[in-house]
Amino acid sequence: MQEIAIIQPALAAWELQNKRLVSLINSLTDDQLSREITTGKNTGHYLLGHLVAVSDGMLPLLGINDRLFPELTTIFIQNPDKSGLEKTPISTLKTQLQAVNQHLSAGFATHSASNWLGRHTAVSEADFEKEPHRNKLNLLHNRTNHLAYHLGQMALLKA
């Protein structure tokens, strides 16, 4: 019980950042989201796709599910904003974000505390023995901060 209480704030932090992201993208028009954060930097559209793709990638890393939208990886992770690749439309990305977050929440609900301290699937068993801090909880923290980092940037699109 105590152990789960210690995990709880990390899950709450993840949910809070996602709630803020959803609230932000719903408050911005597609036109606003299509703009660069500042001259020459990423657009809100690219950052939204990037965040959906990174969250989607958490599903296999945490052993919950395969990626739901593997096609996002090429467009929004492996290539930069100005790659010339056709971007998944903003409205589609919003729906995909919802689906990914639902799968993550369902998966989190089944994770025990000791599960959170286990390795994520990008770390080999041998490496995990040497670097036991590379566990699932650590991944969740890093992804939450990654989300907050880009959320701070996207918030600059507000008038």
Next chain:
Amino acid sequence: MQEIAIIQPALAAWELQNKRLVSLINSLTDDQLSREITTGKNTGHYLLGHLVAVSDGMLPLLGINDRLFPELTTIFIQNPDKSGLEKTPISTLKTQLQAVNQHLSAGFATHSASNWLGRHTAVSEADFEKEPHRNKLNLLHNRTNHLAYHLGQMALLKA
């Protein structure tokens, strides 16, 4: 032991974001830090002061120490960037950040897992009974994400 292992990733995440902040501000010139992130928004200078002031405020909230630099609150938390108040110079803020982080790290080292699950000092005992999630660990998560949020903005100052 297990409980401390669960706290460890949260502390590592805090340290990582701070390391990135220090690395970023050392890579930017004072001239770059003095610029607005994007037209009409906060300057890097204000955001740096804001982050130092907020981290300094964690010392009393976590029961570690009084604020080291209480004068920062008025300039960088209670008032906006264009308040007309004279700002603490960037070089001073860099030194203050180091001092605050050293005090926080020393304080963290003495926190047990059950201590992290205790209330922080901005929550009354009565409120904490109703809202037990408002504990110190939760505060640490929120402050780490707050740091990441503004770090994402300050990173836009890079050429």
